[in-house]
Amino acid sequence: MTQRKYKVLEICAGAGGQALGLEDAGFDHSCLVEIEKLACETLKFNRPDWNVVELDVKLFSAEDLKNIDLLAGGVPCPPFSIAGKQEGEDDERDLFPQMIRLAKECDPKAILIENVKGLLSKKFDNYRYNIDNQFYKLGYRGRWQLLYSSDFGVSQLRPRAVYVAFKQEYIDYFQWPQKLNKLPVSVGELLHEEMSANKWKLSNNWKNTANSIAPTLVGGSKKHGGPDLGPSRARKAWAKLGVNGSSLADSAPQEDFDGPPRLTVQMAALVQGFPASWRFIGRKTAAYRQVGNAFPPPVAKHIGIQIISALNKENKNEWSHKREKVLELNFESIS
Secondary structure, X not given: OOOOOEEEEEEOOOOOHHHHHHHHHOEEEEEEEEOOHHHHHHHXXXXXXXXXXXXXXXXXXXXXXXXXXXXXXXXXXXXXXXXXXXXXXXXXXXXXXXXXXXXXXXXXXXXXXXXXXXXXXHXXXXXXXXXXXXXXXXXXXXXXXXXXXXXXXXXXXXXXXXXXXXXXXXXOOOOOOOOOOOXXXXXXXXHHHHHOOOOOOOHHHHHHHOOOOEOOOOOOOOOOOOOOOOOHHHHHHHHOXXXXXXXXXXXXXXXXXXXXXXXXXXXXXXXXXXXXXXOOOOOHHHHHHHHHOOOOHHHHHHHHHHHHHHHOHHHHHXXXXXXXXXXXXXXXXHO
C-alpha cells in the first residue's frame, strides 16, 4: 500500500527550516505563511512550487483549508526567551492565540508548535496550561517536550520546547522521536570543506581545534544588531572552537589567513542543520537572521515522522485486523 502524502499548513515559516524537515518526513505544504519579505523570497527561490503567502498571520484565514492533516508553526520566541523580557502573553509578538484561532478554522488532525526552552520554565506554567485548555476545548489532547537538536544529528545543542496536539483518536499513537545512537559530527568536521574552499593552509589545524559541537546559534532577533554569533558568552564558546564570533565573513579564509576564522552565513546554516544546497536571500545581516531564527530541519523531520506514524493509525488498525485474521486461521488449522 502506497502511503499518501499528508497536508500541512505552516505559519511563521521563516526561511524553511521546519518546512524542510516536514517535507523530508512526508508532508506536502498546502500553504506557508510568512510576514518577512526576504524569508518569503528564500522559500520561493528554493521551492518554486510551494504556495508561499507573504502576510501577517493575524490577517490570514484558514477557512479554505478545512480538515488539513497538520497545522504547524515556529511562533516567535522573544516573548519566552531568556535573552528578552519574557513577557509571554503580554508581548505583542505572542502568536499562540493565532494558532488556536487557525486550528478552529481549519480543524487539523494534528498541531505542531516549537519555541525556546524558556517556555517550559515554571514562570509559564499557567500559560502552558491555558494553551492546553484552549486546544482541549477544540477537541485536542496535547503534550510538551524539551528536545535537544544535538540528539538528532545537528552539530549544536539547541534545545527547543515542542508542543504537539492531536484529535482524541490519534494521541495514543504518538511517541516522541528517539535520540539517534550516534553523536553529531564536530564543527570542524562539518565545516572543514567550506573552510578549505579558498585553500586555507591552516584548515586542518583548525578542524582539530573545532573538535566538539557548536553552542546554540543566536543573533536572529531584529533588535540584536549586526551579523555576529551573539553576546559575549556565546562568542566565548565559539572562541573555544577557534571561531571569531564577533562578525560573519563574506567568504571562507584565504590561503594565507592567520587567526581564528569567522563563519559565513552558509556555514552557520550548516550548523543549523540546513542542506548545503539551501540558499538565503538578502544581505548578510538579513540572511543570518533567517538562519538564526530557524528550526533545525533534522529535528522537524524526526518529529514529523512520528506525527505521520500517529496519523497513520488507520493502516495500523488494518494491519492489526489482518493479523488477527491470520492468527484465527492458524488456530483453526491447528484445531
